[in-house]
Amino acid sequence: MAHPRSFFAELSPDTTVVAAGRPDWNQGEPVNPPVLFSSTFISRGVPSEAEPAYARYDNPSNHPAEQVIGLAEAGPNDAVLFASGMAAIDAAFALIPPGGRLVMPAHAYNGTLGLARQLAAQGRVRLSTVPIDQADAVVAALAGGEGCAPAALLWIETPTNPLLEIADGPALVEAAHQVGAIVAVDNTLATPLGQRPLEWGADIVVHSASKCLGGHSDLIMGAVVAVSAEHDTSLRDFRRIHGATPSAFDGFLLLRGLRTLALRTERSNASAATLARRLETHPAVEKVIHPSLASHPGHAIAKAQMSGFGGVVSIELAGGAAAADAVAAQTRSWAPATSLGGVESMLERRRRWPGEFTDVPESLIRLSVGVENVDDLWADLSQALDRG
Ligand SMILES: *Cc1c(COP(=O)(O)O)cnc(C)c1O
Numbered sequence: 264m265a266h267p268r269s270f271f272a273e274l275s276p277d278t279t280v281v282a283a284g285r286p287d288w289n290q291g292e293p294v295n296p297p298v299l300f301s302s303t304f305i306s307r308g309v310p311s312e313a314e315p316a317y318a319r320y321d322n323p324s325n326h327p328a329e330q331v332i333g334l335a336e337a338g339p340n341d342a343v344l345f346a347s348g349m350a351a352i353d354a355a356f357a358l359i360p361p362g363g364r365l366v367m368p369a370h371a372y373n374g375t376l377g378l379a380r381q382l383a384a385q386g387r388v389r390l391s392t393v394p395i396d397q398a399d400a401v402v403a404a405l406a407g408g409e410g411c412a413p414a415a416l417l418w419i420e421t422p423t424n425p426l427l428e429i430a431d432g433p434a435l436v437e438a439a440h441q442v443g444a445i446v447a448v449d450n451t452l453a454t455p456l457g458q459r460p461l462e463w464g465a466d467i468v469v470h471s472a473s474k475c476l477g478g479h480s481d482l483i484m485g486a487v488v489a490v491s492a493e494h495d496t497s498l499r500d501f502r503r504i505h506g507a508t509p510s511a512f513d514g515f516l517l518l519r520g521l522r523t524l525a526l527r528t529e530r531s532n533a534s535a536a537t538l539a540r541r542l543e544t545h546p547a548v549e550k551v552i553h554p555s556l557a558s559h560p561g562h563a564i565a566k567a568q569m570s571g572f573g574g575v576v577s578i579e580l581a582g583g584a585a586a587a588d589a590v591a592a593q594t595r596s597w598a599p600a601t602s603l604g605g606v607e608s609m610l611e612r613r614r615r616w617p618g619e620f621t622d623v624p625e626s627l628i629r630l631s632v633g634v635e636n637v638d639d640l641w642a643d644l645s646q647a648l649d650r651g
Contacts, residue, residue, distance in 0.1 A: 268334070276335040276455050277525035283334045284327030284518060296327040298515045320503050324511035328518040329486075332476065335455040335524075336468050338488035343498045344514065348451065348471025349374050350507035351485025354498050355447050355469050356416075359388050363415030366404050366439075368395035370428060371420045372449065372471075373618055379418075388415075395419060395435075396428040396561055402438045414444040419465070422452045422565070424603070425577050425613050425629040426622070427552045429561025432568050433463040440464065445494075451475070452603075456528050458569045466490050474604030475574070478520040478527050482513045527606060527634055531574030534640065535632040539576045541641055547586065547648040549626070550579040575603055576630045582651060584625040587612040589651035591628070596635060596643035603631035608640055 271279050286292045304315040315323045325344050332342035345351040352375050359365055365379055369392040376392070383390035389412070393404045407413040417439040421430035432448065439446045448460035451471045460468045470476055472484035489495040502508055539553035551558075554565035555572035565572055580586045590610070591599040597610045609631045613619045632640065 271334045272337075276337075276459070279334045280331055280456075280521050280524045284329075284331040284521075296324075296518070298324045298511050300511055318511070319506055319508045321499070322508055322511055322514065325509060325514035325517075328514050328521060331518065331521050332455070332470070332472075332486050333488050335521075336450070336488045337455075337459050337461050338468070338490065340489055340492070340495045342470075342486040342488045343495065343502060344472070344509050344517070345485035345487070345502060345507045346509045347483045347507075348469070348473055348485035349378065350502075350505070351469050351471075351487045352378060352449070353505070354501040354507065355467055355487055356382060356388070357501050358445065358447075358467075358494060358497055359416045361387065362389065364389045364391060364407065364412050365416050365418060366391045366393055366401070366414040366444070367418035368420050368423055368428070368430070369393060370395070370423045370426050370620065370622060371418065372424045372451075373616070373620065375418070375420070375449065376620075377618065394428075395421065395423065395430040398431050398434050398438075401430075401435055405439055405442050405444060407442075413442040414439060417444050417446045418449070419446065419460070420449040420451075421458075422554060422561075422573055422575070424452055425575070425627065427452075427554060427559070427573075427575065427577055429554055429559070429565045431564050432458070432460055432465070436460075436464040452573050452575055453569060454524065454528055456525055457532075457571050457573060461488065461490060463568070467494060472517055474602065475528065476521060476524065476604075477517050478524065478605060479516070480600075480602060480605035480607060480609075482516045482520075484509050484513050484517055528571065528574070530634045531632045532571035534634075534637040535574045535576050535630075536572060537637050538630070538632060538641060538644070541645075542576070542578055545645060545648050547580055547582060547651060548578050549581045552577040552579075574632045576632065578628050578630065579624050580626040580628065580648075580651065582626070584612065584614065586651045587626045587628050588615070590644075590647045593647040593650055594643050596639055597630070597647075603629070605631065606634045608633035608635055
C-alpha cells in the first residue's frame with residue numbers, strides 16, 4: 264500500500280476506492296499494481312505465511328482489490344476474495360457451528376436460500392426463515408424457544424433481491440448479539456458506498472463482486488470482510504481448502520471496476536430514483552418498488568441507514584407475466600439478461616426462473632439501472648411498456 268491503513272480511516276470510501284491498493288510511492292514504481300500470471304512461486308524450505316507459494320493458497324495479485332474492499336467497508340481486515348458470490352456465502356455459512364441455527368430472510372437471494380436449504384437437509388445447520396423487514400418477527404426467531412435453540416448466525420440482506428425489502432440493520436445486529444449470534448450482511452445491492460454494515464456492529468459483510476463492485480458484467484467473484492481475526496482466518500482456510508480462490512485476471516478487472524464505483528453508483532442511484540418516480544405514473548405499471556419512494560414501507564429506515572437508495576428498481580405489471588415477457592422482448596437499451604450492477608442497464612422477469620420463489624409476483628420485472636442517459640432509458644422502457 265502506498266499509504267498506511269490509518270491514512271484511509273480519515274477518508275471517505277469514495278476516495279478510498281480510488282486511492283487504496285496501490286504500490287508504494289518509490290521512484291520508478293508503477294502507479295497500478297502488477298498482475299502476476301503465475302500459479303506458483305519460487306519457494307525453498309518452510310515458507311512463511313506472508314510469502315507467496317501457490318496461487319490457490321493466496322493469490323498476491325488479488326491483494327490490492329482485497330485492500331480496497333476491506334477499507335471501503337471500514338473493516339479492520341482486508342476482504343477475502345472468492346471465485347463467486349456463492350463461494351463467499353458458502354465460506355460464511357461454514358462459520359456456523361455444526362447443528363447451529365441460521366436465521367435468514369425468507370426472500371434472500373435465491374442462491375443463498377438454496378444453499379441454506381441444502382445445508383439444512385444435510386443436517387449441517389437448522390434453518391429459520393423470517394420476514395427480514397419485520398424486526399419483531401426477526402427478534403422472536405433469534406431467541407428460539409421451546410425445543411429451538413437461539414440463533415448462531417443471523418443473515419441479513421438489505422435491500423433484498425429482487426423484492427427490495429429493507430431490514431433495520433442496527434436494531435437487528437443488536438438483537439442478534441444479545442442472543443450470542445454472529446451477524447453477516449449481504450451488501451451486494453447497496454455497496455459500501457450505500458451502507459456500511461460493520462458500522463452497525465455486524466461481524467461480517469459479504470458481496471457478490473460480480474455485480475456493482477466489478478460493475479461491468481465481465482467477471483464472477485465474491486468478497487467477505489470479517490471483523491475478528493478468528494473469522495478472517497477461518498474464511499482464508501476455507502478458501503484454500505475448498506479451492507475457491509479467484510484468478511489474477513478477474514482480480515485485475517475487479518480492481519479496475521472498483522476505481523469508478525463512486526461515479527457509477529451516483530449515476531445509477533440518481534437515474535433509478537428518477538425512473539421509479541416516472542414509472543409510478545405509467546398506466547401499464549401496477550406497482551413500483553424502490554426504497555427512494557415514499558410509498559415503500561422501508562423508506563424511512565432506508566433513508567436513515569443508507570446513502571442513496573440503490574440502482575435496482577422492481578415493477579409489477581398490470582398485464583401479468585405475458586405483459587412482462589413482452590416488455591423484455593421489446594427493449595433496445597435495456598439488455599434482457601440476468602444480473603445487476605453493471606454499467607449497462609438490464610431487465611428480466613424474475614419468475615422466468617423456475618427456482619425463483621413464488622412470493623415474487625409473476626409479472627415482476629427487476630430493472631438494473633446502468634449509467635446511460637436517463638431520458639434514453641425512459642424512452643426505451645416507456646415505449647416497451649406502452650406496447651406490452
Ligand atoms: C448475485 C448475488 C449473489 C450471488 O453471487 P454470484 O457472484 O452470482 O455467485 C449473492 N447475493 C446477492 C444479493 C446477489 O445479487
